[in-house]
Amino acid sequence: MYCVRCGKNIDEGSKYCTSCGYPVNGKVKEEHEIKDNAQVISILGMIFSFIIPVIGLILNIISICKCSKYKSKTGNDSKYKSLSFAGLIISIIMTIIHMIIIFVVVVFALVGSGSSKLNGTWNCSYSNYSYYVVTAKFNEDKTFTWKKYNDSTNRNYLDGTYFINSREYNNGIATYEFKLRIDHQIVNGDDKGKENAYIKAKIYDDNYATIYNEKTNKIYHCKKVN
Numbered sequence: 465m466y467c468v469r470c471g472k473n474i475d476e477g478s479k480y481c482t483s484c485g486y487p488v489n490g491k492v493k494e495e496h497e498i499k500d501n502a503q504v505i506s507i508l509g510m511i512f513s514f515i516i517p518v519i520g521l522i523l524n525i526i527s528i529c530k531c532s533k534y535k536s537k538t539g540n541d542s543k544y545k546s547l548s549f550a551g552l553i554i555s556i557i558m559t560i561i562h563m564i565i566i567f568v569v570v571v572f573a574l575v576g577s578g579s580s581k582l583n584g585t586w587n588c589s590y591s592n593y594s595y596y597v598v599t600a601k602f603n604e605d606k607t608f609t610w611k612k613y614n615d616s617t618n619r620n621y622l623d624g625t626y627f628i629n630s631r632e633y634n635n636g637i638a639t640y641e642f643k644l645r646i647d648h649q650i651v652n653g654d655d656k657g658k659e660n661a662y663i664k665a666k667i668y669d670d671n672y673a674t675i676y677n678e679k680t681n682k683i684y685h686c687k688k689v690n
Contacts, residue, residue: 502530506544510551517558524552581667587613588675588684598684600675602626608644615624622649624658638667 467474467481474481506527513520527548588598596613608645610622624647632639644661646668661679668674675684 476618502527502534502542502544502548505530506548506551509555510547513551513555513558517555517562520555521559522549524548524555528552581670582640582665582673584690586673586675586686587689588686590682591685598682599689600686620648622646629662636668640665640667 466472467484467486470481470484470486472481472483479487480654484630505523509520509523509527510521514524525543526621531542531545531548532688534540581606584604585601587596588600589596599611599613601611602608606625606627608622608624608626609620611620622644627643627645629641629643631641642663644663646659646661647655649659661677663678664676666674666676671688673686673688675686676682677684
């Protein structure tokens with residue numbers, strides 16, 4: 465057994481601690497075990513606060529409870545109580561940081577998965593039944609090109625980069641609003657230079673989509689080529 469006051473060894477059967485004279489009772493061993501448990505758990509709680517914050521949070525709460533139990537039995541504060549509170553604060557902060565990181569990763573994953581449906585080459589017409597007028601291509605690196613369909617010169621009349629502004633998904637239809645950063649736009653043979661434009665793409669399945677061009681106020685019905 466150990467003395468709850470000074471921590472020295474006490475011979476079995478002794479009624480008083482030979483070092484400090486503190487009375488011995490049946491609770492000494494239990495109190496020492498509580499103290500040891502609080503020590504181990506508080507140290508583990510601090511370590512896990514940085515590695516796995518949720519586990520660290522649980523361990524620090526348990527350690528604080530152990531320290532409170534120790535005080536209720538001895539009247540003394542455990543020196544590991546402050547360590548447990550520090551670990552508790554750190555684990556809460558780290559848990560919040562981890563949640564923010566997970567949220568950001570999920571958002572980027574959703575946005576990325578949405579744009580991948582649009583990536584590829586689309587032949588587009590002004591209606592479902594008319595001839596194709598535009599071949600639009602959206603690339604993985606967020607660049608795009610628009611060509612006239614079957615243009616023998618194979619010249620882009622729009623090209624630049626695009627950015628996703630918003631994404632919705634209702635009844636199996638994915639709707640994406642894009643901002644186009646047009647680097648070149650050829651009109652009647654002249655390059656009109658840079659400009660911003662906005663489009664809204666509704667993807668009904670892997671092969672059919674509609675693209676609304678706010679700049680021209682036209683809706684294109686598009687079939688995916690590849």
